[in-house]
Every structure is written in C-alpha cells, then in structure tokens.
Amino acid sequence: MHTPPAAFRTLPLLLLAGLLSLPVLALFGAWLPSGQEGAQALAILREMAATVLPGYFWTTLWLGLWVALGAAAVGMATAAAVTLFDFPGRRQMEWLLLLPLAMPAYVTAYAYTDFLQFSGPLQVWLRASFGLEGRLLPEVRSLGGAVWVFIFALYPYVYLLARTALGERAAHLMEAARLMGAPLHRRVLQVALPLARPAVAAGVALVLMETLADFGVVSYFGIQTFTTGIYKAWLSMDDRIAAAQLATILLALVLLLLWLESRAQRRMRFAASSVGRAGAAEAQPQQLTGGRCAAAWALCLLPVLLGFVAPVAFMLRPLAADWSVLPWERFVQWAGSSVRLGAITAVLAVAVALALAYAVRRRPDPATRAVVRLASIGYAVPGAVVVVGLLLPVGWLQAWRPDWGLGALVTTTAAGIVWAYLVRFCAVALQSVQSGYARIPTSLDDSARMLGSSGWGLLSRVHAPLLKRSVLAALLLVFVDVMKELPATIVLRPFNSDTLAVVAYQLARDERLGEAALPSLALVAVGLVPVILLSRTLRAR
Incomplete structure (x- = not known):
C-alpha cells in the first residue's frame, strides 16, 4: 500500500514527539497490568491507601495551600506597589523584585538552615549574649520552614503576571475611580485587585507546579x-509499581494545575480585550510621600531581602570564614559536568524546537499542531515523574531483550539524563522559538519561495537570521534550567560526573553546609543571567 507523502513528512515529527512524550505516557501503562501483576498492583495501591498515601496527600495539600496563599499575597502586593504608585526608587524595585528567581529553592533552604538551626550563628549568639539555653527559634526543617522558603523563592511568578495585568488594565480605571471620589483603599480593593485576579490565579498555578515538582527542599527538610x-x-x-502509581497521581495534580493556569490565561486575554488599553498610557501612578512612601519601600524590600539578599549573605559567611576548607579543585570538575550537560541539552533542545516550530510554520494543520503539543507534554512535569516514566519502558525493554544492554546505556552514560532533560525542557525552547516565529510575517515565506528558496534554504537563509535572538534566549533558558535541575540528575547522572546541584544537595544533606555554599552560589550566579535579561526586557516595554 502506497503511503501518502504527507504521512512521510509527519512520521519523523511523530517519532520525535513519541520519544519526548514516552516517559510521561509510560506511566499510565503501570496502571494497566494484567494477571498476577495486575493483582499485585491493586494490592500495592490498597496498601498505600491504608498507610502512606493519606500522609502524602495531606502534607502536599497543606504545603501547596499555604504556599499559594503566601505567594499570592506577596506577589500581588508588590505588583500593586510598583504599578499603581510612584515613589523614589520604584524603577529599581521593579527589577530587584525579580532577583529571587535566580535562587533555586533548595539553595534558599540550605542557607536558612545553616543560619537559623540550633548550632547556627544566630542561636549561638543569642545564647551567649543573653545567657539563654535550649532552642530559641522554631525548627527550620519543618512544614512551616518549607512554606517560608517556597513563598519567597516563588512569589516572582505571581508578581510578573500581576504586574503585567495591572499595568495594562488598572491604571486608567484607578484614575476614573479617583475622579469619581473613591478613596485610595476602595480604588485598590474594588478596582485594581479584581482586574488582576486571572493573572494572580495563573501565577499561583505556576507556583503550585513548582512546589509539587520540588525534591530538594522537601527531601532536605524531611517532609x-x-x-x-x-x-x-x-x-x-x-x-x-508503587513509584509509578505515585508518579501518576502527582502527574494528575500537575495536569489539573495546567488546566487551571490555561483557563486563567484565557480570562486574562478576555479581560485585556474587553477593558482596552487606550487610557492606560494617559493615567499616571499615584505619587506617594511620607509614611506611605516608607511603607511601599518596606513592602518591596522585604521579599527581596528574605528571598535573595539574606540567603546569599548566609552562604557567603562560611566562604569568608575559611576559604581553605572549600573543595576548589573538585569544584572545577563539578562545574565542568554541569556546563557540559547544560550545553549538550541546550543545543539539542533548540534543534528539536526549531524542527517542530518550522514544521508548524510550513503546515499549520491540526495534525501537525497535535504532534507538536504531544512533544511538549513534558512541560511542567516534575523531574521525579520524568525519571520514573523514563526508567519504566527501559526496564520493560531490558527484560524483553537483556542482550541489548539498554539499561546500562541509559543509567551509566549521559544518554539517559539528556533524554530526561529534553523531555522536561524542550517545551521551554519551543516556546521561545515559536514566539520568534510569531514576529516573522508569512509574506516573507511566500516571497522566498517565489525566489526559489524552500525547505532547508528557507530555514537557513530567511528564518535563521530573524530567529537569532529567540534561539539565543532558548539556549540560555534551557542551559540555566539544566544547571539547576536536581531530581532527575540525582538518579540518572553518569558515574563520577556529579553536577553542582547534586553536590550542593549531598553536602547539605551531610551537614557540610559550609562546603555546600560554593556550588550553591555558583548556581545563583548562573541563575542571575536570565533574570537580568528579563528585567531589561520588561524595562524596554
């Protein structure tokens, strides 16, 4: 039977999408065993439901609930302060509030633990200065400590979306309410905040996805x-089987959050079109003076201090105390492994993203779009879920054909970890490349085809020069995400190739927090690069 040419063109994309989505789709196969294995799976599920599953559920629920409330309050308050009001230093505060994005949450956890624990410098100083005994501060490694860390590490997601929403829609309505005699508190509570609700909901969904995906903080705190x-x-x-079942439950929670986030994004677009932006440029933020100005300063500075300045200072303290104990020689090896894995994954992810985006550009039919969405299914999937989903089909193939040595190829070389990285971060590169394609008019493609350029020539001669900035942004974002990725790296990293993230976690777990400071600060320095670029982009708008 002759296969239509369109099928030949779609088949490579389908194979690529299948490779990227296989670790996620394989999880559902663990719920469909038959015979004795099926009975075993049901027995394991019943046993977990009677023992550990309720604890996992309620702990995850309370953690997510308190983090969502805290991140929403901090992100919304800071966004309103820098958008609706004008005070000295407001422009600086706009980008300073983004700095916690550069801090991996597990690094913040290490820093606070080192400083606030029973043997930390703060409690030692308090006992020595005031003659006190025993524990003087609450235990850092607790559910409350994790909530504290996540709030001040993740609130920028809410801040960014709420700031954009308020800047586009609230300023002129606030001005109209002022002219009608509404006092300041009514203008903020009854005009600005309701307009920002979809943006806050979308930001909270992103915060919850990051919280559910975290392994470093909850593992280190014993939660x-x-x-x-x-x-x-x-x-x-x-x-x-138990790991796959737990991973599937977690994946279902993440998919629910993705649906809520996309629904909130649609409401944001509807609100933007219905309210309009004509008067936004004419309305000016209200000038603050005196006590209100000081309150705005305190409101904006506190999250920056707690989410970035304090953790960095806590990490710098052991570095300044004794440089000789730090493993400088091994640090070069750890950094080299991180950079190598990040560079390989970034190049491959961008190549895959270009292929997928170019396919949609050439054939924007439903079949091609569905294949691209299938390839992006790993977006926001926790690293723990990706690891289990990747090892499951590898185990099945290994049991079927042990002579292939597929298990050793995936778990003892860089192939498995790069595969997991691509599943997680290809969507990041694809989003950046597609945003670049959105700025290229399709009329350029028609003109190029009339001049004889098509296929590879169209991509290399016409699209590539125009996509240069988007490609560089995609490379940078994927590189930084790989450098900070912890769960998948712990399980799948090749032998004798520890990364900065893994080493920082292992040293902190062994209570060697002073030595963990060096790789942790290196990760912060890498994370600053996209934050700086993001702040420049926002200022240019």
Whole structure:
C-alpha cells in the first residue's frame, strides 16, 4: 500500500514527539497490568491507601495551600506597589523584585538552615549574649520552614503576571475611580485587585507546579510529599509499581494545575480585550510621600531581602570564614559536568524546537499542531515523574531483550539524563522559538519561495537570521534550567560526573553546609543571567 507523502513528512515529527512524550505516557501503562501483576498492583495501591498515601496527600495539600496563599499575597502586593504608585526608587524595585528567581529553592533552604538551626550563628549568639539555653527559634526543617522558603523563592511568578495585568488594565480605571471620589483603599480593593485576579490565579498555578515538582527542599527538610514518596518507593523499596502509581497521581495534580493556569490565561486575554488599553498610557501612578512612601519601600524590600539578599549573605559567611576548607579543585570538575550537560541539552533542545516550530510554520494543520503539543507534554512535569516514566519502558525493554544492554546505556552514560532533560525542557525552547516565529510575517515565506528558496534554504537563509535572538534566549533558558535541575540528575547522572546541584544537595544533606555554599552560589550566579535579561526586557516595554 502506497503511503501518502504527507504521512512521510509527519512520521519523523511523530517519532520525535513519541520519544519526548514516552516517559510521561509510560506511566499510565503501570496502571494497566494484567494477571498476577495486575493483582499485585491493586494490592500495592490498597496498601498505600491504608498507610502512606493519606500522609502524602495531606502534607502536599497543606504545603501547596499555604504556599499559594503566601505567594499570592506577596506577589500581588508588590505588583500593586510598583504599578499603581510612584515613589523614589520604584524603577529599581521593579527589577530587584525579580532577583529571587535566580535562587533555586533548595539553595534558599540550605542557607536558612545553616543560619537559623540550633548550632547556627544566630542561636549561638543569642545564647551567649543573653545567657539563654535550649532552642530559641522554631525548627527550620519543618512544614512551616518549607512554606517560608517556597513563598519567597516563588512569589516572582505571581508578581510578573500581576504586574503585567495591572499595568495594562488598572491604571486608567484607578484614575476614573479617583475622579469619581473613591478613596485610595476602595480604588485598590474594588478596582485594581479584581482586574488582576486571572493573572494572580495563573501565577499561583505556576507556583503550585513548582512546589509539587520540588525534591530538594522537601527531601532536605524531611517532609513526606508525593515527590519524596516516589523516590523512596523506587530507590529504597525497589518497587517500580508503587513509584509509578505515585508518579501518576502527582502527574494528575500537575495536569489539573495546567488546566487551571490555561483557563486563567484565557480570562486574562478576555479581560485585556474587553477593558482596552487606550487610557492606560494617559493615567499616571499615584505619587506617594511620607509614611506611605516608607511603607511601599518596606513592602518591596522585604521579599527581596528574605528571598535573595539574606540567603546569599548566609552562604557567603562560611566562604569568608575559611576559604581553605572549600573543595576548589573538585569544584572545577563539578562545574565542568554541569556546563557540559547544560550545553549538550541546550543545543539539542533548540534543534528539536526549531524542527517542530518550522514544521508548524510550513503546515499549520491540526495534525501537525497535535504532534507538536504531544512533544511538549513534558512541560511542567516534575523531574521525579520524568525519571520514573523514563526508567519504566527501559526496564520493560531490558527484560524483553537483556542482550541489548539498554539499561546500562541509559543509567551509566549521559544518554539517559539528556533524554530526561529534553523531555522536561524542550517545551521551554519551543516556546521561545515559536514566539520568534510569531514576529516573522508569512509574506516573507511566500516571497522566498517565489525566489526559489524552500525547505532547508528557507530555514537557513530567511528564518535563521530573524530567529537569532529567540534561539539565543532558548539556549540560555534551557542551559540555566539544566544547571539547576536536581531530581532527575540525582538518579540518572553518569558515574563520577556529579553536577553542582547534586553536590550542593549531598553536602547539605551531610551537614557540610559550609562546603555546600560554593556550588550553591555558583548556581545563583548562573541563575542571575536570565533574570537580568528579563528585567531589561520588561524595562524596554
């Protein structure tokens, strides 16, 4: 039977999308075993439901609830302060509030633990200065400590979206309410905040996805969430079925949050079109003076101090105290492994993103778009879920054909970890490349085809020069995400190739927080690069 040419063109994209989505789709296969294995899976699920599953559920629920409330309050308050009001230093505050994005949450956890624990410098100084005994501060490694860390590490997601929404829609309505005699508190509570609700909901959904995906903070603090349960089931209990079932439950929660986030984004677009932007440029933020100005300063400075300045200072303290104990020689090896994995993944992810985006550009039919969406299914999927989903089909193939050595190829070389990275971060590169394509008019493609350029020539001669900035941004974003990725790296990294993230986690877990400062600060320095570029982009608008 002759295959239509369109199928030949779609087949490579379908194979690529299948490779990227296989670790996620394989999880559902763990719920469909038959015979004795099926009975075993149901028995394991019933046993977990009677023992650990309720604890995982309630701990994850309370953690997510308190983090969502805290991040929404901090992000919304800071966004309103820098958008609706004018005070000295407001422009500087706009980008300073982005700095916690450069701090991985687990690095913030290490820093606060080192400074606030029973043997930390603060409690030692308090006991020595005031003659006190015992523990003087609450335990950092607790659910409350994790909530504190996540709030001040993740509030910028809410801040960014709320700031954009308020800047586009609220300024002129606030001015209209002022002319009608409404006092300041009514203008903020009854005009500005309701307009920003879809943006805040979208930001909170992103915060919750990051919280659910985290492994470093909850594992280090000893909090039993779904993520730590997945690793315990796989690595400690050697039970792939239990790990797959927990991973699927976590994936369902993430998919629910993705649906809520996309729904909130649609409401944001509807609100933007219905309210209009004509008067936004004419309305000016209200000038603050005196006590209100000081309150705005305090409101904006506090999250920056707690989410960035204080953790960096806590990490710099052991570095300044004794440089000789730091493993400088091994640091070069760790940094080299991180850079190598980041560079390889970034190049491959951008190449895949270009292929997918170019395919949609040439054939924007429903079939091609569906294939591209399938390839992007790994977006926001926790690293723990990707690891389990990747090792499941590898285990099946290894049991079927042990002579292939596929298990050793995936778990002892860079192939497996790069595969996991691509599943997670190809969507990041694809979003950047597609945004670049959106700025290229399709009339250029028609003109190029009339002049004889098509296929590879169209991509290399016409699209590539115009996509240069988007490609560079995609390379940078994927590189930084790989450098900070912890869950997948811990399980799949090749032997003798520890990365900065893994080493920082291992040293902190062994209570060697002074030595963990060096790789942790290196990750912060890398994370500053996209934050700086983001702040420049926002100022240019």
